[in-house]
Structures are given as C-alpha cells and as structure tokens.
Amino acid sequence: MDDLTDTRLSGNAQEDLTERGYSRRQLARIAAVFSVGAVAASVGRPAWAAAGVPDPAPVVKTRIGANECWTGPLMPGQKAAAAIIADGNRYAPKDERGDFIKAVMAVENVPYDHVAPWPGSSDPLSRAVVSFCSPTRGLVTADPTFELAGRTATWLGAPVKAVPLKADYSHDVKAMLAANPNAGLYYICTPNNPTGTMTPLADIEWLVANKPKDAIVLIDEAYTHFADKAPVASYMAAAGKDVIVMRTFSKIFGMAGMRMGFIMARPDIIAKMMRYDGGMQSGALPLPSLACATASLTDASGIMARRKEMEEARGMTLAHLKKKGLTVLPTAVNMFMVDWKTKPAKDMQAAFMKEDVAIGRNWPIWPTVSRITVGSMEDMKNFTRAFDKISAA
Template sequence: MTDVMTEPTALILPPEAQDDLLTRGFNRRDLARFAAVFGVGAVAATTGRPAWAAAGVPDPAPSAKTRIGANECWTGPLMPGQIAASKMIAHSNRYSPHDERGDFIKAVMAIEGVPYDHVAPWPGSSDPLSRAVISYCSPTKGLVTADPTFELAGRTAEWIGAPVKRVPLTPDFRHDVKAMLAVDPNAGLYYICTPNNPTGTITPIADIEWLIKNKPEGSMVLVDEAYTHFAGVPVASSFVVTHKDVIVLRTFSKIFGMAGMRMGFIMTNPANIAKMMRYDGGMQSGALPLPSLACATASLTAKTLIAARKAEMEQARGMTIDHLKARGLSVVPTNANMVMIDWKTKAAKEVQAAFRTQSVEIGRSWPIWPTVSRITVGSMTDMKNFCMALDKVWVA
C-alpha cells in the first residue's frame, strides 16, 4: 500500500487522547499517525474511503453503463427521506432550526429499543469504525477480523501499528467466533461484519453472544450491520444495553440509498461514545448536514418502503443467481445485496476487465479468493445487463 500520509498534519490530538495513547503502549512518534487518521476525516466523510485506507482500489468507472461494483443502492433515498431533506434545504441558513440530531436519535430509539445516550449519529460509518480500532487496539492488544471481510478495520490497525489476526470464515461462510477468540485471547477488538461484506452471509446472533460472553474482560466486540436491512434477521442492538463492551455500527449508504449523503450511527454504552470522540472533540460526529439528518430520520420509520426495496433486490438477485448457475458458475449463498462468483481457473481481475469491455463495472476480489468476484445486486435492468454481458464474455 502506498504510504500517502507521511506529510505533517495540522490536527493536534487533545492532551487527554495523547496521554491515553502513550499509556496504552504507543510512543510519541506514533501520535502523528493517529492525527493523520482524523486529519483526513473530511475525505472519509465525503468518499467513504479514507485515502490512507484505500490500498489503491479504484472506484467504479463513472462512465460504465451498469455500475454494480461498489455495494451502492441502485436508486436514491426513500421518498419520505427525499421530501424531508428537500424541506430542510430551505432552512439550512440555520445551524439547527430545530433539534434535528435529537429527532434522529429518538427515531433510532423507537426502532432499536436503546436509550437516548446509547446512540451517536455520524457522517457515514468509516470514521467510527476507524475510531473503534484506535480506541481499543494497541501494540499489545490487537484486532481480530474475518477473512474475507470489509478491510477498513484491518487497515486502520495496521496503520497505527496494532497487530492484526485474520481468521478464515467457516465452511458455511460465518465468522468463526471460537477460532477468532482462540487466535488472540487478549485482543483489544473483535470485528464482526454481518451480513458479511463481501459474502453477504450471516453470523448468527447466538454466535455473537457467545463471543461477547467468552471474550476477555476489557476487550470490545464491534458488530457492523451495514447490510442488515437486506437480510431481515435478528440484530445485535439489544447487546449494547446488556453489555458495556459492544458497539453496533449502522449506515444509510446501503438499502436507504444515501451513500452520497454520508449518514450513519453507532449504538453503544455512553462511556464508549465519549472515548471514541475524544481524539478531535467529536468534530466528525457533530459535522452532520441537516438534510442528511432529516432524510435519515424520515427513512428509518418507512417500514413498508424498506420491505418493498428489500423484495425488489431479492427478485433481481434471484434472477441473477439462476442465470449464473445455468452457466455452471458457483456462487456463495447470500442474504444481502451482493453475490460472490467463483470463476474457477480465471483470475477475478481478468474477468473484471472483460466486463468493462461491455460497459459493466463489477466488483473486485479479495486476496484469499483470487478467482472470486463480488458483484452488487442492482436494479433488475442492471442485472439483466450483467447477465447479457456475462453471456458475451464468459467461456467455461
């Protein structure tokens, strides 16, 4: 990975944060690396991928006719959210014409059943994910993550010099929580993404609860539920009330179609929120555009529309999987808006290049599976375009 954060940064960590980092085993030379993470917070908030964490992965080609490579939603925000955001634009001359942040938190409370002080909205989910790693990992207390999974947690840990242990998924593509605990019984943070990115598979709530109850005192479990609305399975939000060492992460970039609006939130014990905010005084958490807040608040409670969007995705996904199987291709069973396709003897990068000749941008591969590509489930039209392109480029 190109080291793009070697230039000095203007951000100075608060004394409390510096003291905490030094106490946990980092040295003063490391402080600039931490400051760099928060110094690029604006980049993370606008692109969802901080430059230091990108590892050279290109964004989907904007010119492609069919863009199913970035796990974006195929359409924009739900209509109640669009209406609320539009109305808020007229009042954007005020820093806060009402208590928009409070209204959002109350909506989360109503849906998730968590107390007010256990919710913190954020511009997207990349920033709080990195903050969790920084807050709970150290040179002696590392990160444990799955392989393959969303890489930002691992890249953040590597950037700050914390050890990283990557544990392969189980044969049925769950997080192997017992192996995760065994590989590092003294980790600072255990990261679980469910539904998992890139496989779209579920780690059962019972497995997550086992890890919470058996992990060491003082370590944290972070459950990333970015894709949970696509799955319709039990969620982990109740654990943040019964356990002080659990963080649940959500984003509006997926089923809610708000990737460009940068909106997310965490649920956890208020002491954890305070700890995660101290590196820059919570500036990123406070930097919430009012139209985004209004859109998210109105979208959360639109249950019928959420269910309809989920059903639309499932129909397009089913058609696509049937077509792939008819062509003799293997796919990972999925509960989310993504499909992992095994190209057998062909490198995933080679297949991706072939699809680009048909103006179809598919997703990338993960090092552990070099012949497997992830595609995002788009609209039915998107997926029909993908299937037509597949018939042109794929020769078994």
C-alpha cells in the same frame, strides 16, 4: 516536533496514547488520521483521495461493484431533505439530531444516550480501532471480510489476526478468540461483506461473554435491512454489554453520497470514541442527511419493497449463472460471490469493464471469486448479457 509532542493532538490525547504504549512514530500517524481532512482541503481533493485511495473508476453504465443501492433515498427521506434546505442557515433549526436519535430509539429499542450518529460508518469503524486497539491490544477480524478495520489497525501498528470464516461462511468466533485472547477489538460483520452471510446471535453472545475484560465486540450491520430475518444485535447495546453495533444509510437507504450512519453502544464506550475531537463528527451533521435518515428509518413498507425488488433481481441473476454451470456462494443480501474457477477474478473484472459493467473486486484468499452487487433488474440484465458475451468469446 519534540520528543512525544505532536501539535495536531491535544495534550490529553497524547498522554492517553503514551500510557497505552504508543511510540512517537505511532503518535504522528494517529495525528495524521485526525488531520487528513484538513490536508485534503488544502489541496482541493476529497479526504479519501489525499489518504492514498485512488480516485473512483470512471463512470460506467452498470455499476454493481461497490455495494451501493441502485436507486436514491426512499421518498419520505427525499421530501424531508428537500424541505429542510431552506433552514440551512441554522446549525440546528429544531434539534434534528435529537429527532434522528428518537427515530433510532423507536425502531431499535435503545436508550437516547446509547445512540451516536455519524457521517457514514467508515469513521466510527476506524475510530473504534483507534480507540480500543493499541500495540499491545490487537484486532481480530475475519477473512474474507470488509477490510477497513484491518487496514486501520495495521496502519496504527496494532497486531491483526484475520481468521477464516467457517464452512457455512459465518464468523468462527471460537477461533477468533483463540487467535488473540487479549485483543482490544473483535470485528464481526454480519451480514458479512463480501459473502452476504450471517453469524448467529448466539455465537456473538458467546464471544461477548468470553472475550477479555475491556475488549469490545464491534458488530457491523451495514447490510442488515437487505436480509430477511437478519439477526439484529441492538439489544446487546441496550443491555450495556461491551459492544458497538454499527449501521449505515449507504446501503438499502440509498444514501452513500449523503453520508449518514450511527452506532449503538453504552455512553462510556461512545465517550471513548470522542476523545480526540470532542464529538464534533457526531454532533454536527448535514441537515438534509439527518432529515432524510430520520424519515427513511421508520419507512418500514418502503424498506420492505426495496428488499423485495433486490430479491427479484438477485433471483433472476443467480438462476442464470447456475444454469451456465457457475458456482455461486450462498447469500442473504444484495451481494454474492461467484467463482469463475479457471479465470482470475481480476481478468473477469477487466472483461466486464469493457462491456461497460463495473463488477466488484476479489479478496486475496479466493483469487477466482468476484463480489457482485445486486443492482436493479435492468442492471442485472446488463450483467447477465455481458457475462454471456464474455463466456462466448
């Protein structure tokens, strides 16, 4: 590698990043982001494993630690995915990508060119950071929230400010702007992971109206379908604001392993996120995943039934924990935060694991608070039984 040349990045990308103030070391790190898949393939392990993320925990009976859905894709999605396998010899037998975008248009009321599908939402989330942050334009995020944006920014050498949530656990948008009035990206996760709480649209609109020029507000709505009357920000994308609205099929749609997600944003914002690979990651997606997502997105009654099932299991669990005197933070979706008060969350996680129940992690800001995913009624009965056993010991 000589001076600023890294053969893993195109000439345009290098020029662009050099102009934006990246050092040679930082360029090499960015190049590694886009070649990690190739590195992983060469050693026969998944990309996330090669990137330093530990292999998943051993399979346990009750898995309520990773905010997955307790069951597989909605039935219309499963049928569509199975049916298209026979046409898998073609890249695009009948414009399945276009059909998916049309389903998003119908549900979200956004123009065709404002939608980009992805294999999940982790890629566009990290990519938004790479595209809009730099050593001089940092990231502002919340604390606690989903950490991926913060990790990507730290890795790239962009400054990160993590602003505590308000007393009602919504994002403190005024404090977020004050924390860095010249950031490149403001990350709002609503409903928020791990608290399950929502930030009012009026607050997000305020941030969009008052943020610096060229900055982007990234609105992560991964859990939106689990909430009754969730605020949905797609109208801001349709109106051409400086926003990226992000969705995933890994949650209520039960497709975490099938990898589907999408963003809604102005075409020029989407184009900036494609600078590095010409859009391949969004342009060519596995057909069964595309077909499954298209058929699932419009299955309003299936989505509603799943939400009701989750609410019932959550209601039973929260009532049990409250009866035992535990403090549970308010939540609108399929996860909740329980405060063990005198016991470190890490010890409780280990104790539950011994009972064959994998609960979620804790966030450093709250060392005695664990995140629990709401699974099926049976999962949650296993959880409350394990809790009773652990607390009686």
